Amino acid sequence: MNKHEPDPDSLRATRRMSFNADATTYRRGRPPYPNIVFDLLAERCGLKPGVRVLEIGAGSGLATGPLLAAGAHVVAVEPGESLAALLAADHACDRLHITVSDFETADLSPGFDLAVAASALHWLDPATSTQRIATLVRPDGWLAAWWNDFGDVNRPTVFRDRLDAVYHDLLSIETSYRESRSYALDADRWRKQLTAGDFFTDVAIEISEWNQPLTPETARDLWSTFPNIAELPPPARTEFLTRMSGIIDDLGGTVDDPRLTVVYTARRTGRPA
Helix, strand or coil, X not given: CCCCCCCHHHHHHHHCCHHHHHHHHHHXXXXXXXHHHHHHHHHHHCCCCXXXXXXXXXXXXXXHHHHHXXXXXXXXXXXXXXXXXXXXXXXXXXXXXXXXXXXXXXXXXXXXXXXXXXXXXXXXXXXXXXXXXXXXXEEEEEEEEEEEECCCCCCCCHHHHHHHXXXXXXXCCCCCHHXXXXXXXXXXXXXXXXXXXXXXXXXXXXXXXXEEEECHHHHHHHHHXXXXXXXXXXXXXXXXXXXXXXXXHHCCCCXXXXXXXXXXXXXXXXXXX
């Protein structure tokens, strides 16, 4: 690692808490997960009334709400106090227990039927997280991890091509949109992590394509939640968001921005963790 580059572990720990700094914008800006995710959890992972679900990194509750709607009993682990407060305000019920803690140190009882991580697994230590999850999921239970991928290089748009110029000017270290590579689609990485230690098997990947309509306002909210944008100096951050909003205005006030939702599921083996 170059001496000028941040330590990956330190950067991960800092960035995973960045969403808590403006929890209201996060709740307002992030889109919901498509229904197909929860249909898949029902079909493959046994999501149904009465199942016990561990939710890792629950945030403001984008996945918690549908899990509760399916009848699950959810233990939601969220390290950010402000996000956890929004989660409680929006979803409090007798089937939801919120633990405000890092997942690594949370006091949790084992025996979950299903563990889920919605846009959260990449914030955990890849060397230790799978075994930690395995200690909490019963044999033949399930682990599901998924992400909304904000863009699709196979569906380029005028908006994204024009936005590349803004990135080039203000975040020149970023690759262009058409050359970017999604970590959510790195199947080899996630298969290796999910099957480490032989605690989980039968890894399956499902990918759903959809579009998110963006206005200047909703785009500003969404991009404000991205750590690389939040870390810009205030003048540069303001310029980025203003120029991005201007592109959408120039394109008629609304654009359809391609999305992928990538879901990984794996079954718990009987191996002790």
